[in-house]
Amino acid sequence: xxQMVQKTLLLIKAYTLTVLFxxxxxxxxxxxxxxSHHFTTADLFSVLGHGLFLDxxxxxxxxxIPFLCVAASIWFGWPKLLRWVLNGWFLLVSLTLALAFxxxxxxxxxxxxxxxxxxxxxxxTPAEAMASVSTxxxxxxxxxxxxxxxxxxxxxxxxxxxLKASRHRITETLATLACIPLIxxxxxxxxxxxxxxxxxxxFSQNQFLNHSAVNPVFSFLASLETTANNIPEYHFLDxxxxxxxxxxxxxxxxxxxxxxxxxDRPNVVIILLESCGGVFTEDIGxxxxxxxxFNKLVGEGVYFTQFYAxxxxxxxxxxxxxxGFPSFPRSTLMKMPSxxxxxxxxxxxxxNQGYSTTxxxxxxxxxxxxxxxxxxxxxxxxxxQKDYTAEEQHSSEWGVHxxxxxxxxxxxxxxxxxxxxxxxxxxxxxxxxxxxxxQLEDPVLNAFNYLDQCIGKFIDAVSQTPExxxxxVVMLPDHGFSYGEVNEEHPMHDHVPMLWVGxxxxxxxxxxxxxxxxxxxxxxxxxxxxxxSDFRFSRDVLSKNYVYxxxxxxxxxxxxxxxxxxxxxxxxxxxxxxxxxSTDAETLIKKGKAxxxxxxxxxxxxx
Numbered sequence: 001x002x003q004m005v006q007k008t009l010l011l012i013k014a015y016t017l018t019v020l021f022x023x024x025x026x027x028x029x030x031x032x033x034x035x036s037h038h039f040t041t042a043d044l045f046s047v048l049g050h051g052l053f054l055d056x057x058x059x060x061x062x063x064x065i066p067f068l069c070v071a072a073s074i075w076f077g078w079p080k081l082l083r084w085v086l087n088g089w090f091l092l093v094s095l096t097l098a099l100a101f102x103x104x105x106x107x108x109x110x111x112x113x114x115x116x117x118x119x120x121x122x123x124x125t126p127a128e129a130m131a132s133v134s135t136x137x138x139x140x141x142x143x144x145x146x147x148x149x150x151x152x153x154x155x156x157x158x159x160x161x162x163l164k165a166s167r168h169r170i171t172e173t174l175a176t177l178a179c180i181p182l183i184x185x186x187x188x189x190x191x192x193x194x195x196x197x198x199x200x201x202x203f204s205q206n207q208f209l210n211h212s213a214v215n216p217v218f219s220f221l222a223s224l225e226t227t228a229n230n231i232p233e234y235h236f237l238d239x240x241x242x243x244x245x246x247x248x249x250x251x252x253x254x255x256x257x258x259x260x261x262x263x264d265r266p267n268v269v270i271i272l273l274e275s276c277g278g279v280f281t282e283d284i285g286x287x288x289x290x291x292x293x294f295n296k297l298v299g300e301g302v303y304f305t306q307f308y309a310x311x312x313x314x315x316x317x318x319x320x321x322x323x324g325f326p327s328f329p330r331s332t333l334m335k336m337p338s339x340x341x342x343x344x345x346x347x348x349x350x351x352n353q354g355y356s357t358t359x360x361x362x363x364x365x366x367x368x369x370x371x372x373x374x375x376x377x378x379x380x381x382x383x384x385q386k387d388y389t390a391e392e393q394h395s396s397e398w399g400v401h402x403x404x405x406x407x408x409x410x411x412x413x414x415x416x417x418x419x420x421x422x423x424x425x426x427x428x429x430x431x432x433x434x435x436x437x438x439q440l441e442d443p444v445l446n447a448f449n450y451l452d453q454c455i456g457k458f459i460d461a462v463s464q465t466p467e468x469x470x471x472x473v474v475m476l477p478d479h480g481f482s483y484g485e486v487n488e489e490h491p492m493h494d495h496v497p498m499l500w501v502g503x504x505x506x507x508x509x510x511x512x513x514x515x516x517x518x519x520x521x522x523x524x525x526x527x528x529x530x531x532x533s534d535f536r537f538s539r540d541v542l543s544k545n546y547v548y549x550x551x552x553x554x555x556x557x558x559x560x561x562x563x564x565x566x567x568x569x570x571x572x573x574x575x576x577x578x579x580x581x582s583t584d585a586e587t588l589i590k591k592g593k594a595x596x597x598x599x600x601x602x603x604x605x606x607x
Contacts, residue, residue: 066089199372266504271473276497279486318334329572474498489579
């Protein structure tokens with residue numbers, strides 16, 4: 001028993017020390033950057049508290065080798081080989097932590113984002129990388145690195161453990177094996193849909209506080225997979241040709257905009273309807289049975305008949321909607337907080353006009369770094385799965401069912417300080433299609449019918465309130481959906497509905513202009529007379545200078561384009577046009593390539 005206690009204490013000591021080092025590193029990071037960033041004592045505690053979850057998860061990686069050594073000692077005692085392995089591991093950990101802490105704190109004043117794999121780009125040119133700092137600057141940091149490494153190593157290794165082989169080998173081995181799932185779950189961050197990610201620690205509109213809360217070791221490891229370096233350097237055209245091709249595609253100013261609203265300062269609700277492709281609506285897909293309430297509302301509001309989604313996943317489509325930025329075939333910007341903090345957002349634009357901003361989502365808001373993205377683009381208040389009762393949280397596989405969150409939306413509208421912007425993502429119309437109503441036999445169609453019932457009840461309820469008079473409700477999908485013969489290479493796949501309703505609407509209209517999901521920011525802000533020039537890839541489709549309507553879309557290593565000449569699909573794996581329904585597919589796809597090339601270059605250059 002004594003040996004088992006000693007082995008357990010060895011692991012607890014290593015884990016506790018690692019967490020302590022992470023906490024102290026946060027304080028050191030903030031202290032070293034205090035001159036250029038204001039924060040209070042309360043902010044210090046907030047940073048430590050919000051970052052703790054990520055620290056606890058990351059510290060479990062340090063236990064990998066000690067855990068194996070302890071497991072081996074059950075059978076073989078504590079020979080020199082095991083001591084060497086363990087000490088060698090602690091030396092490596094000490095070097096890694098010291099380097100991460102020093103590099104993170106030192107680079108932040110230059111980069112203004114947390115340590116990530118970007119620094120690896122400069123290893124082959126160290127002279128250029130260090131050209132902006134003095135010799136004394138480098139010597140001081142080398143000295144601090146050496147001191148921290150020494151302190152960490154001694155803390156991990158003193159006193160040396162003296163372990164022996166166990167007399168209860170089978171029992172202790174089984175107990176050790178039982179711990180493995182717990183460690184894996186801890187590293188993963190629980191049993192929920194989302195895994196541990198940087199976005200979980202974001203809590204403030206002050207980006208420095210968010211950055212301070214992020215664990216630099218985790219940030220670096222995560223960036224090896226999700227850093228902007230994983231956005232391919234799309235280079236289809238030479239620079240001059242690319243610039244020439246892009247000319248006139250994205251006008252960024254509104255000129256003599258056609259007015260849809262009876263006020264330039266409506267309260268705004270934007271609802272992203274999960275997976276709600278046009279194939280389920282009457283106007284696009286010819287289905288009158290699936291979404292009858294939505295079909296009825298089409299005749300009562302402003303309906304965009306030729307509206308197309310930009311991407312094929314929620315994380316990508318959400319960003320396209322709120323930031324007006326194109327999506328990429330295989331990379332998701334939402335997982336890159338150091339990039340998304342530089343993107344514009346409808347919420348940030350309206351906050352500058354005095355709007356309060358709230359986002360509602362019935363699922364795990366940490367999924368795909370959603371939390372950090374929403375905070376980065378200006379949302380002050382986030383309401384999500386954990387704000388509901390335990391029963392409500394698990395009413396569906398993905399979280400809280402839509403009929404519950406729609407009721408929450410009604411309450412928020414009634415209680416909001418005006419003017420306000422509310423964002424809302426539905427989630428029930430998603431696999432495994434487990435909805436509480438059973439109106440249609442096909443489970444997919446039934447799920448969208450359930451969403452439609454929620455929409456109908458919501459509009460019926462809110463239209464009877466005083467808030468309706470100055471309310472603009474914008475409904476659009478986060479992305480299209482493959483159903484039956486409609487797949488990514490089908491023109492209908494990304495043809496999705498966008499509908500504006502509410503008392504702020506001047507009169508029912510049908511807008512027959514071809515446009516994209518990314519055009520919502522410029523079009524909405526153009527209606528409100530708010531500058532939208534920072535939305536580089538968003539067009540006010542009601543402006544007089546919108547003279548070349550087209551729609552751009554990406555999916556898993558493919559690009560689709562649609563304009564007046566027709567529809568075409570480029571397969572990037574084969575590097576060829578696989579669908580040609582255009583009178584000039586080559587020119588059409590060339591524009592799609594230029595957009596992808598320009599957008600990827602902008603993201604890589606963001607600092």
